Amino acid sequence: MTPDSAEALLTEARELTDARLSARADLLRRFPGGRDGEALAYALGTAGKRVRPALVLASYRAAGGRSPGIAGIAAAVEIVHTYSLVHDDLPCMDDDAQRRGRPTTHVAFDVATATRAGFIMVPVAVEELARGAAELGLDDERLGRMAGLLLEASGIRGMVGGQWLDLEAEGKSLDLSQLVEIHRRKTGALIEAACALGALAAVGQEAMVATLTAYGREIGVAFQIADDLLDATATTEELGKTAGRDATMEKATYVSVLGQDGARREAIRHAQAAGSALMGGGVASDTLLVLAGYIVQRRS
Numbered sequence: 036m037t038p039d040s041a042e043a044l045l046t047e048a049r050e051l052t053d054a055r056l057s058a059r060a061d062l063l064r065r066f067p068g069g070r071d072g073e074a075l076a077y078a079l080g081t082a083g084k085r086v087r088p089a090l091v092l093a094s095y096r097a098a099g100g101r102s103p104g105i106a107g108i109a110a111a112v113e114i115v116h117t118y119s120l121v122h123d124d125l126p127c128m129d130d131d132a133q134r135r136g137r138p139t140t141h142v143a144f145d146v147a148t149a150t151r152a153g154f155i156m157v158p159v160a161v162e163e164l165a166r167g168a169a170e171l172g173l174d175d176e177r178l179g180r181m182a183g184l185l186l187e188a189s190g191i192r193g194m195v196g197g198q199w200l201d202l203e204a205e206g207k208s209l210d211l212s213q214l215v216e217i218h219r220r221k222t223g224a225l226i227e228a229a230c231a232l233g234a235l236a237a238v239g240q241e242a243m244v245a246t247l248t249a250y251g252r253e254i255g256v257a258f259q260i261a262d263d264l265l266d267a268t269a270t271t272e273e274l275g276k277t278a279g280r281d282a283t284m285e286k287a288t289y290v291s292v293l294g295q296d297g298a299r300r301e302a303i304r305h306a307q308a309a310g311s312a313l314m315g316g317g318v319a320s321d322t323l324l325v326l327a328g329y330i331v332q333r334r335s
Contacts, residue, residue, distance in 0.1 A: 059114070
């Protein structure tokens with residue numbers, strides 16, 4: 036496969052996921068409705084690369100899945116990701132006014148509304164997960180396992196805990212092991228979960244689930260390193276959000292710890308480790324390998 040294949044998968048993931056998000060937004064405008072419903076629809080309607088849904092699709096297919104119902108699982112992951120972005124942008128967190136090329140949710144509405152919208156998205160994601168699981172014909176036991184995995188990735192042992200550690204680390208000097216701990220949770224947990232959920236949705240063997248989870252663990256770190264590099268080197272127009280925020284807020288990043296060249300080498304190392312995890316587990320997926328390359332080479 037070529038880099039164009041990664042773009043084709045990302046396009047497919049965007050189309051499938053955005054259709055689900057649009058339908059969900061229409062429901063949310065009716066219930067809870069009002070300002071909260073509009074804020075939820077606004078946040079879900081923000082354009083994105085849809086890397087996490089693409090990883091769900093690619094992992095599902097690597098594990099033998101073929102049903103279009105996987106779009107519901109991919110959308111659930113993207114809803115959780117959107118919740119994290121809405122809260123990350125709040126004044127008490129990263130205090131950013133722009134996200135994906137338009138005003139952040141708290142700027143478009145207000146802080147209280149954006150805060151509520153973020154919280155509401157978590158059960159909305161579980162509803163979408165359940166809907167997707169039903170379309171895939173998955174039993175309640177498997178749905179329960181998948182919901183537990185998604186919620187753990189979004190909670191104190193995943194994104195929330197990682198964000199907490201990230202805020203605590205502002206203005207401090209960290210070593211590489213401390214930095215990895217933060218970002219395996221803040222960014223990596225949901226990416227790892229996306230790959231595991233794809234395998235679980237395909238009712239893959241436990242060895243397959245473990246292999247794709249290991250791939251996701253490595254690619255999650257690679258993704259964060261690439262983000263750190265982009266924040267340091269790309270423009271606001273390229274990113275669709277304010278560039279240079281990490282340095283302004285004195286955040287501990289791979290660039291601040293390793294420098295740009297060292298961070299690039301580390302991103303490549305983790306991408307290669309992701310490929311080695313697939314090889315070691317006997318999973319042949321050119322798509323996942325190409326996605327690994329895309330993640331470390333992207334420009335936005």
